[in-house]
Amino acid sequence: MKVVNVGLIGLGTVGTGTLRILQRNSQEITGRTGREITVTRVAVGDLNKQRDADLEGIVLSGDPMDIARDPAIDIVVEMIGGDDIAKEVVLEAIRHKKHVVTANKALIAVHGNEIFALAEKHNVAVTFEAAVAGGIPVIKAIREGLSANRIEWLAGIINGTCNYILTRMEQDGLGFAEVLSDAQALGYAEADPEFDVEGIDAAHKLTILASIAFGIPLQFDKLHIQGISEITIEDIEYAKELGFRIKHLGIARSSDAGIELRVHPAMVPVDRLIAGVNGVMNATLVQSDAVGPTLYYGAGAGAEPTGSAVVADIVDVVRSMGDIGENSGASPVPQLGFLPGSMPDRQIVPIEDVETAYYLRMKVINRPGVLAAITKIFGDSDISIATILQKSHGANNTEVTIIMLTQIALESNLNQAVTHIRKIDSVTSEIQSIRLENLA
Amino acid sequence: MKVVNVGLIGLGTVGTGTLRILQRNSQEITGRTGREITVTRVAVGDLNKQRDADLEGIVLSGDPMDIARDPAIDIVVEMIGGDDIAKEVVLEAIRHKKHVVTANKALIAVHGNEIFALAEKHNVAVTFEAAVAGGIPVIKAIREGLSANRIEWLAGIINGTCNYILTRMEQDGLGFAEVLSDAQALGYAEADPEFDVEGIDAAHKLTILASIAFGIPLQFDKLHIQGISEITIEDIEYAKELGFRIKHLGIARSSDAGIELRVHPAMVPVDRLIAGVNGVMNATLVQSDAVGPTLYYGAGAGAEPTGSAVVADIVDVVRSMGDIGENSGASPVPQLGFLPGSMPDRQIVPIEDVETAYYLRMKVINRPGVLAAITKIFGDSDISIATILQKSHGANNTEVTIIMLTQIALESNLNQAVTHIRKIDSVTSEIQSIRLENLA
Numbered sequence: 095m096k097v098v099n100v101g102l103i104g105l106g107t108v109g110t111g112t113l114r115i116l117q118r119n120s121q122e123i124t125g126r127t128g129r130e131i132t133v134t135r136v137a138v139g140d141l142n143k144q145r146d147a148d149l150e151g152i153v154l155s156g157d158p159m160d161i162a163r164d165p166a167i168d169i170v171v172e173m174i175g176g177d178d179i180a181k182e183v184v185l186e187a188i189r190h191k192k193h194v195v196t197a198n199k200a201l202i203a204v205h206g207n208e209i210f211a212l213a214e215k216h217n218v219a220v221t222f223e224a225a226v227a228g229g230i231p232v233i234k235a236i237r238e239g240l241s242a243n244r245i246e247w248l249a250g251i252i253n254g255t256c257n258y259i260l261t262r263m264e265q266d267g268l269g270f271a272e273v274l275s276d277a278q279a280l281g282y283a284e285a286d287p288e289f290d291v292e293g294i295d296a297a298h299k300l301t302i303l304a305s306i307a308f309g310i311p312l313q314f315d316k317l318h319i320q321g322i323s324e325i326t327i328e329d330i331e332y333a334k335e336l337g338f339r340i341k342h343l344g345i346a347r348s349s350d351a352g353i354e355l356r357v358h359p360a361m362v363p364v365d366r367l368i369a370g371v372n373g374v375m376n377a378t379l380v381q382s383d384a385v386g387p388t389l390y391y392g393a394g395a396g397a398e399p400t401g402s403a404v405v406a407d408i409v410d411v412v413r414s415m416g417d418i419g420e421n422s423g424a425s426p427v428p429q430l431g432f433l434p435g436s437m438p439d440r441q442i443v444p445i446e447d448v449e450t451a452y453y454l455r456m457k458v459i460n461r462p463g464v465l466a467a468i469t470k471i472f473g474d475s476d477i478s479i480a481t482i483l484q485k486s487h488g489a490n491n492t493e494v495t496i497i498m499l500t501q502i503a504l505e506s507n508l509n510q511a512v513t514h515i516r517k518i519d520s521v522t523s524e525i526q527s528i529r530l531e532n533l534a
Numbered sequence: 535m536k537v538v539n540v541g542l543i544g545l546g547t548v549g550t551g552t553l554r555i556l557q558r559n560s561q562e563i564t565g566r567t568g569r570e571i572t573v574t575r576v577a578v579g580d581l582n583k584q585r586d587a588d589l590e591g592i593v594l595s596g597d598p599m600d601i602a603r604d605p606a607i608d609i610v611v612e613m614i615g616g617d618d619i620a621k622e623v624v625l626e627a628i629r630h631k632k633h634v635v636t637a638n639k640a641l642i643a644v645h646g647n648e649i650f651a652l653a654e655k656h657n658v659a660v661t662f663e664a665a666v667a668g669g670i671p672v673i674k675a676i677r678e679g680l681s682a683n684r685i686e687w688l689a690g691i692i693n694g695t696c697n698y699i700l701t702r703m704e705q706d707g708l709g710f711a712e713v714l715s716d717a718q719a720l721g722y723a724e725a726d727p728e729f730d731v732e733g734i735d736a737a738h739k740l741t742i743l744a745s746i747a748f749g750i751p752l753q754f755d756k757l758h759i760q761g762i763s764e765i766t767i768e769d770i771e772y773a774k775e776l777g778f779r780i781k782h783l784g785i786a787r788s789s790d791a792g793i794e795l796r797v798h799p800a801m802v803p804v805d806r807l808i809a810g811v812n813g814v815m816n817a818t819l820v821q822s823d824a825v826g827p828t829l830y831y832g833a834g835a836g837a838e839p840t841g842s843a844v845v846a847d848i849v850d851v852v853r854s855m856g857d858i859g860e861n862s863g864a865s866p867v868p869q870l871g872f873l874p875g876s877m878p879d880r881q882i883v884p885i886e887d888v889e890t891a892y893y894l895r896m897k898v899i900n901r902p903g904v905l906a907a908i909t910k911i912f913g914d915s916d917i918s919i920a921t922i923l924q925k926s927h928g929a930n931n932t933e934v935t936i937i938m939l940t941q942i943a944l945e946s947n948l949n950q951a952v953t954h955i956r957k958i959d960s961v962t963s964e965i966q967s968i969r970l971e972n973l974a
Contacts, residue, residue: 111824115682115683115824116682118684118823119682119683119684119823119824121877122681122683122684122749122872122877123681123682124876125749125872125873125876125877126681126868126871126872126873126876127873128873128876223679228825229824229825229826229828230679230825230828231674231675231678231679231680231828234671234674234675234678234679235671235674235675235679235830238671238674238678238846238849238850239663239670239671239674239675239846240671240842240846241562241563241566241845241846241849241850242555242556242559242563242841242842242843242844242845242846242848242849243555243559243562243842244558244559244562309562309565365810367807367810367811367831370805370807370810371807377829382842383558383559383838384551384555384559384669384838384839384841384842384845385668385669385670385832385833385838385839385842385843386669386832386833386838386839387831387832387833388669388670388671388830388831388832388833389817389829389830389831389832390675390828390829390830390831391807391827391828391829391830391831392825392826392827392828392829393825393826393827393828398823398824398825398826399824399825399826401682401824402680402682402683402822402824402825403682403825404682405681405682405824406678406679406680406681406682408682409678409681409682410678410681413866413867414866426853426854427853428566431566432562432565432566433565433566433567433568436564436565436566436568437561437562437565
């Protein structure tokens with residue numbers, strides 16, 4: 095039995111999960127690869143820290159570069175996260191002709207183009223299934239399973255923290271802040287939650303998904319990013335009344351104008367399968383020209399779910415290795431699904447030019463002419479209203495909440511209309527707007 | 535640009551879809567493989583039949599063996615179905631060292647072991663993603679995406695005809711026979727529907743799924759197979775009342791006793807994601823030790839959905855080819871996920887030894903002591919009742935329908951209880967039994 099030597103860099107949640115899976119399921123993994131896969135070295139930040147892991151026979155190292163440069167290591171698994179040290183370690187491992195497996199979405203989304211170019215030069219694989227949607231093999235599905243298709247759009251629930259918060263808000267009737275505290279206590283949200291709840295994490299993942307779906311370079315800086323911190327329990331309840339559920343989505347869509355890349359909360363018809371994806375679970379819906387819609391669902395985070403994707407990548411790399419020392423080349427699948435330069439460059443559509451329907455909510459003083467003034471502004475901005483709900487408040491119905499659903503409208507027109515409506519004296523609240531996504 | 539020559543055998547629904555995708559999406563496919571993939575020959579049953587396909591530059595042939603033996607063909611795509619001619623053609627193509635892509639579930643389920651052994655001998659790939667769940671890349675997901683995992687069980691809605699019929703029965707309150715006629719008129723069911731509605735088609739697919747999930751040989755003859763023709767609208771309505779939906783499932787489950795392989799209707803809690811998979815759509819839920827539950831959803835049949843899987847397999851084969859003539863070996867992924875002989879042989883659990891909960895429905899004459907007699911029989915057979923519903927019928931409530939949900943019980947105990955209950959005079963109907971599957 096030939097042995098493949100793996101070096102793990104980082105032994106936090108994902109590192110521990112990865113090591114545990116490789117140890118526990120070694121029989122299955124060997125059955126699938128014909129190789130014994132052994133973790134021989136692990137780099138950790140603190141050599142003296144007690145670890146919940148079986149480290150027998152494993153050499154610990156305080157310096158990740160030791161592993162990146164070790165001639166005995168075949169595959170380096172980067173699980174430290176962030177994009178500074180991780181980047182240096184990954185580039186150094188590639189320079190030493192090692193295959194790299196990473197769970198690091200920020201690293202790939204922001205520095206992927208540079209990393210893949212170096213990997214191609216040195217003929218090694220860099221794989222990153224664990225970087226998007228944890229244990230769901232969605233990278234593989236798009237890059238290989240849907241390779242016959244022209245992908246039209248994809249929409250993903252790709253941040254478990256956001257999905258958990260929105261689900262709890264709906265199910266328990268609680269506000270954002272209250273559920274966030276709970277989520278932090280339960281370990282579903284970080285102490286500093288901004289990265290998740292403001293959409294940065296989802297944007298890293300969407301950057302990667304869009305690149306493999308459309309054959310475009312990774313371009314994180316071009317995304318429109320919006321989080322869920324301004325979603326209120328009112329919005330969730332009105333959505334329900336109107337037959338929708340609010341989900342935080344990453345959407346990439348190909349149109350004549352180019353590629354839309356946007357992360358934001360959206361109202362989804364409640365009978366869509368993806369609307370039933372609750373709690374910390376993730377799912378990605380992909381619309382393609384030949385197969386139509388397909389959906390991939392599972393755990394988007396956690397030690398073993400993410401470790402599952404890391405180990406699947408290791409298995410892929412090992413399966414492609416051929417006899418070691420003889421055909422230890424890169425994977426036959428291009429890192430981003432397409433051979434570099436094989437697809438025409440596509441424009442990223444500025445958010446002002448994106449067209450969707452909208453849900454709008456505002457409070458107004460209940461006096462004659464207000465609704466007429468508001469609807470006139472929409473008409474002047476070329477926006478058609480599909481539905482209006484009016485809800486009374488106050489002792490004498492002095493205030494009402496107006497909820498509107500628009501037809502498909504241009505974002506810049508909507509912004510213009512909102513700017514004008516804000517100036518109406520009788521409008522007493524901010525104007526909440528949430529996109530409607532039909533996903534069909 | 536290097537060219538890969540493909541020969542298609544069969545130009546029915548799937549053949550036409552495959553050809554159309556290869557032609558329409560050639561730019562994407564070339565971008566993904568670095569190769570031009572050209573269909574040079576097509577074998578058809580009737581050379582004079584008018585085809586809805588662009589056959590320019592393609593040589594038609596009346597004999598599939600012409601293609602299996604053509605030295606200029608790199609990949610043979612078998613889409614004639616059935617397991618007689620198809621088998622001979624596939625074996626001949628392998629003997630001529632051609633890679634084979636097939637959409638033929640019966641062929642793989644029944645003759646796969648023989649075919650794969652020959653393919654290994656000749657170092658060629660035989661791929662069959664299209665054989666299970668049409669365009670959903672579920673074979674790839676299990677064989678590669680979940681390769682880190684010990685799979686515990688999987689449950690699939692893998693026959694679109696059954697799912698369409700059950701969905702329409704529920705949504706429109708119609709009986710099985712009525713919906714079947716409709717489905718036949720709409721092309722969702724064959725003129726001879728037995729293959730689909732009696733579960734044979736799903737059993738072929740489950741055979742394949744189980745093999746790649748557990749590393750066991752293909753053993754179609756060991757499956758327990760039950761269709762949907764005895765499901766009544768009453769059952770569907772009682773299921774709804776009890777919080778369930780009836781789905782036709784293929785289930786493979788690993789337990790200490792071995793592997794369960796069974797195809798049958800089942801009641802699934804209505805809040806499970808898979809319970810929301812309606813109409814002709816398919817989905818497979820896979821429970822694994824590391825990642826937990828994952829689900830794969832999409833179209834399970836149709837020209838382009840199935841063609842999408844065929845073309846994805848072609849892309850996989852082409853990606854693994856390396857430089858043609860130089861490294862044109864088999865795929866690095868074992869055909870059935872595991873290297874032959876690498877996993878211990880597992881017993882297939884006889885259906886009598888399977889344990890599930892049950893829904894039972896029967897009509898009885900409404901007289902004292904009947905329910906006591908029935909419940910005593912269950913107690914004597916070591917079956918606990920979880921829920922009893924009683925529905926009155928007739929002018930004077932002379933008859934009642936009794937619906938029971940049992941706790942987890944052994945199939946042989948249930949059969950014994952049913953045999954005894956049938957003998958009670960007051961029981962006036964057959965005893966309907968449907969398994970309850972919690973799927974969690």
